[in-house]
Amino acid sequence: MAVEIGEELYFGDEGNEELYEVLYTCELNEKHYLVAGLSxxxxxxxxxxxxxxxxxxxxxxxxLFFDELSDEEWQQVEAKFNAYIEEVGQEG
Structure with a gap:
C-alpha cells in the first residue's frame, strides 16, 4: 500500500496528533516522500x-514508518512539489 494523494494521516506527538491530508507523493533516489497539509x-x-x-x-x-528530511532532501522534494502545483494550476 503506497501513500496516495488525498489520503489522511495523523502526525504529531502521541496524544497531540493532528489530521493531515497528503498533497503530493514522489520517489527520489529510491526513497518515497510525501508532502501533507494540516486538514x-x-x-x-x-x-x-x-x-x-x-x-x-x-x-x-x-x-508506515516516517523519517524527517535533510535540508538537501527537502529542497529536492520542494522543487518537485512546486513543479507539480504549477502543472496542476495550468490544467485547471
Whole structure:
C-alpha cells in the first residue's frame, strides 16, 4: 500500500496528533516522500496551511514508518512539489 494523494494521516506527538491530508507523493533516489497539509488549514481558504514533508518506508504488513528530511532532501522534494502545483494550476 503506497501513500496516495488525498489520503489522511495523523502526525504529531502521541496524544497531540493532528489530521493531515497528503498533497503530493514522489520517489527520489529510491526513497518515497510525501508532502501533507494540516486538514483544518486546508478547509480555510483564508489561511496558509501548515505543510510538512517526510520520507517513508513500509513493512511487509503495511505499517508506515516516517523519517524527517535533510535540508538537501527537502529542497529536492520542494522543487518537485512546486513543479507539480504549477502543472496542476495550468490544467485547471
Amino acid at each position: 483544518a488549514d486546508l478547509e480555510n481558504p483564508d489561511k496558509d496551511p501548515n505543510i510538512i514533508s517526510f520520507s517513508y518506508t513500509e513493512d511487509e504488513e503495511g505499517t
